[in-house]
Amino acid sequence: MRHIAILCALLAAPVSAQQDESGSPMSAIDWLSDSITAPPPAAAATGPTQSARADEDPIANSATSPSVTVLPLDAATPDRVGLLPSGVTGLPRTLWSGSDAETLATLIAAEQTQTLPAMQDLLRMLLLAEAEPPAESDAPGQLFLSRIDKLLDLGALDPALEMLEAAGPGQPDIFRRYFDVALLTGRETRACRLLSDKPELAPTLSARIFCLAHVGDWPAAALTLNAADALEDVTDEELDLLSRFLDPATYEGLPPLRVPDRVSPLDFRIREGIGEPLPTYDLPRAFAHADLRTITGWKARLEAAERLARVGAIEDGVLLDLYTLQQPAASGGVWDRAEAIQALDSALGGRNDDRVAEALQPAWDAARAARIEVPFARFFGPALAERDLDGAAGALAFRIGLLSNEYEELALDHEPASTEDAFLAAIARGEAPDEVPDMRMADAVATAFTNPPPMERLIEMVGEDRLGEAALRGISLFDVGTAGDAETLTEALGFFRAVGLEETARRGALQVLLLERNW
Template sequence: MALTLPQSAAAQEGDQTGRPLSAIDWLSESVSAPDPLTAAPARPRPRPEGEAPIAETAAVPQVTVLPLGSASPDPLGLLAPSVTGLPRSLWSGSAVDTLAALIAAERIDTLPAMRDLLRVLLLAEADPPASAGPDGALFLARIDKLLDLGALDPAWELLAATDPDNPALFRRYFDVALLTGREGQACRLMASRPELAPTLSARIFCLAHVGDWPAAALTLNTARALGDVTAREDALLTRFLDPQLFEGLPPLPIPERPTPLDFRMREGIGEALSTLDLPRAFAHADLREINGWKARLEAAERLVRMGAVDEAVLFGLYTLRRPAASGSVWDRAAAIQDLDTALAANDAEAVAGALPGAWTAMQAARIEVSFARLLAPRLADIPLEGEAATLAFRIGLLSDAYEEIARDRTPATEQERLWIAVATGAPLPEPPRSQPAAAIQTAFEGMPAPDRLMDMVGEDRLGEAILRAIALFDSGQSGDPGALTEALAFFRAVGLEDTARRAALQLLLLERAP
């Protein structure tokens, strides 16, 4: 079927501000639709006398469906209590709205120890709050924070486990599918569940995706005739369905808030958007082998920084080939390659020469902990001396083997003695030289955890208390020593000793401005 092309210049209008998007502004816009309970009723069009009734819109009616007896997805998780060490009653005594608000407010630009703890909470399998309903408000808040972090794979696993059966779940399922190359699954589900009510753009995309181009064109032509698509949607969909007709014409204006569907369709017409100013979830698209090495490196750094992909992905890319240029990410790749070559040769002198440059590069990228987790075990096998040995020790304290590495070290300075005490949970030396060290010392010397948080624990509100303690720690990192002490004391009191030690070490070792 021929596609009728729009003639109006309005089809080319758009927004291009160049401002970075906030992390979740894009979420679900791909398949959003007006709330049928609040949307204004459509004004009926006059019908000539004798003409048969016709549909007023090409869109599938918006229907919100919750099956009778539908179970809440809130209990779903990827980490069992035996893995997390957290009880099933993690959320039981809390109010759903409170938990959702706390999760949404948690910072993600924090130390890795806090981000790792937040991720455990997001993925934990636990009983829902007593007030939880089938809408899964807590589950959705957890999914949204995973998307904020850019952790699309666990988000997908959780969403797929729900068999998304309502619009709120499906919107997220559809967007994650688009960003991870699983759009075929989402389109098949959409076709079998019309009550999920996608927008016309999503329906047309899926019709084209399965190869039914005539139906896609007919749907667009009908929607255009009925005024059910905006000029911007019309322009993009028209090019998507017949891109050859637009060869040689200027690209479409970039919208202020591209959705995953915008992103995929623009990619399909050869007008791919840069992901650098988009939410980090979009960076997954740049990890594909079809992209250039630089784009893949930048995307991997961005995602590893948030713990959204395994650090091995990034370091595999760093060593993929020799950089042909210099500056920024190329310099980091070269520094890692030099260190990797020295480590492979078991050449202590070469390692000592390459390690400072590699560490400086990782500091610039703010991925020191990922670097330590991956390379500290290899560094431990090299007999280093002097400044190189001191640096390797510091890196080792940021790794998973921090306690073992600390016990094997004879401290050479007061600073190292402090680090070792934190890593092993031993009494801290006195007097601390910095405000953070003093706050850490107070917590590690047995200061009781705040009553307000411990009361929550006794009320089956442990998850809520941990979320509040994470926020306290972030306040402490920003200069509130009392909040820092309270957070660390709480973590230790509820058995999160490893988290407390890691967080304290990272605060002391990374010397990172809040």
């Protein structure tokens, strides 16, 4: 049975790090800090189908090796650092206690970012949770760094920065990530000042030179670059870039520098400083934060916000504020999406329900085109529920509301007009449906809410203080299920319900039923 094979693969020991042609481990950290890399073209085009396969353990599309750091024996491990206490998450502090740190690092690295929002939210909660580290670990800090790297993969820079600051960026592996995030969010001044006090933290000579110049010590920066060149401690590409940064007048009028295959945050910021800025659309997602700054054009800001909103890396309000910032200057693409969403926002500000009904479908089409349906629903769903909409507009408003945070309340108040609506309302209430409609994955969802098969091994993990590990494996199972394996989807939803992750199960089921994804 295929679903059993998939489960066995997900429960097996972690895979070894992939290697390059030289036999050395491939790093998925090809930024300055070695934290995250842009996926290769084949990986970028794939979706949940690569979360796990029947014949192998979970793998990361970007060939990520679990991060390993070594701390002094008397240093406090950062593994227990988190932003969300147990009282907020509802998760026990023993979330990771019984698991193996290397296994956790592998599972976290393997989790997809192109998945449904319910799984993105659960993964983010696990990454941000305050919890005790694995009871036995040969690499203190490994779990912390793997969590940070996945946050960077998701583009969730603000919470990553908070966690790095809470851990204290005084260790080299932690400072590297801290420096990257600081560069991409315009907070490099504090990072450079810290580097001035502890130059041994510098991840590269280029970083050291940049920071010397940034804090105003240009002569020291030039001297360091000249010495590094004489000792051949910088590449020709680094020398060219830093030379233009330190003495732009000498190179005025020359052709732009060649763009490297791998762009680090430091490359990105220096090129911006010398007047050769790079577009962010084909860089790792975290670079999109640089386009949210007010110095960036509105179109680029909108596209960056959409890209980040797809994985929940920015607040919903940031995206909607940008959509309504000004009138579109052209047509097509993001301009049409902004115009449609502005029309709905304006209609909801008035009392004319017919105007709202007229604006709703185009706005929803815009949200679907950008794949920001859930942020759209969270923002507009409650307001739509308060309007007297009937017919197609009323049916659409109900389904949008089921993708919002108020899905259960809306389902309790709704009078179903069809078998599909009754089915969706039952799932939103966490009840077994009376009748199963002809919808994709409806049978799999119905079974999970009626009589799900036991997930005995994952349930056993919970009793072994391995809830976090079990939840990570459950997310991977869910991703396999959404790609077309109905039995695996049933098992994943049933597991979430069995361990008290009821909201994840309901929201995940509703999103499977209501969102169309071809990745």
